[in-house]
Amino acid sequence: MPFFIGLGVGLAALSWLGATVESTRLTHNFVRFHQHVDAESGYVPTARQIRSIVDAQAEGPPAVFVVVGGTSVFQGAGQHESLIWTKFLQQNLGARFRVVNLAQRGGRASDFGNIAAEFLIKQKRPVIFVADGSTNVFASRLEASPYRQTIFDAWYRGYLLPWPPRDRLLSNAAWYGPDALQASALGAMLNSYLNFNDFWNYAGYEYVNLNWNALLGARFGRRSFGPRADLGDPELMPEQYAARQGSQDRNRVMQLIRSAVEGLTDPRWGPYKESADQMIPPRLRAVTLAVLRLENPYYRDQFEPAETEAYRARIEDRMRQLQELGFNRVILPTKEFTEADYVDGVHLSVIGGQKLAAEMAPVIRAMATQLGYLP
């Protein structure tokens, strides 16, 4: 009997702690979820952590939230945290806007940053969601997302907008879904009561990382077990990227880009329009700036004329599909970018990030006016 009392008290105490702890070092100095605090290094942020970051940003005078979601391009891969494009976007937009970068490496418009945007809409706060995608995929199939656990977490906590097609998928997954979804759904369901992800993510960030990962181990040796808060953002400065120029196997990159372009009908990507329709609720689409982006022109210019034509037609088709779904704006801002605006095949350099921020700021301001957030 005393054993079970101890077990119950222990679980209740840990659950309570998980529901109350908050990493202020993460929330108050937040720039982005970098490589050492993301799924790549075995750290899957929780929906409550996303909420804490947004709440921390809400302190101060009222402002229009600009929540950035989507892929590693918008996450700022290729840009040092002090020169990340969302800092330039914040500078361009001014104090009446608050930019929060919740895009993820390997993320999509529908599996992470949207949680913050939907939560803010539910709270009736002014928000514009900005998310990027490629010609292959905008909203991911949930099975393919490394952040599916976070989406289930958000759904069980009631942070997401109601949207029957997505609700059906999320509610059925625990019992009838494919294995990949079933485990995540059941885990999130249990977590909504016991808060184990919140508690151990907090412990790993603040005190001791108990989840050894090759990425951390290779780079930091014994520090793999230190607090994640002590592992800084590993992105390089522009001069370090410049020194690495030429080290890439450009033929391999060309092959990858060509296969991505040729494989537009590859079933791996899932149906483009249908995935976006299922995973992004109309109320979120109404405040979303959907951004399609192009690969580095160094590679695009090597396409055969027929490939270029097919690629252009596909982009136009994707943009039309997103517009039909009711996204507030669909833009293609990287049309005039040069090779210097990229650090590799797809990711932007600091100069490219500055150009992106400058192109997007007026669009976001116009949306804020149109949505009645600003006069």
Add this chain to the structure above:
Amino acid sequence: MTAASTIGRWILSAIAGILTAVILHYMLYRIGLPLKPFIYVAF
């Protein structure tokens, strides 16, 4: 068996229960992490 030893055993059992709770809580967290490491391929 004295009252002191009964209380001692009771406390030890309760502590074992709490330790089991910590292990169980941590195991639930660990099994939720992806089995296959997510490797991001940048190009």
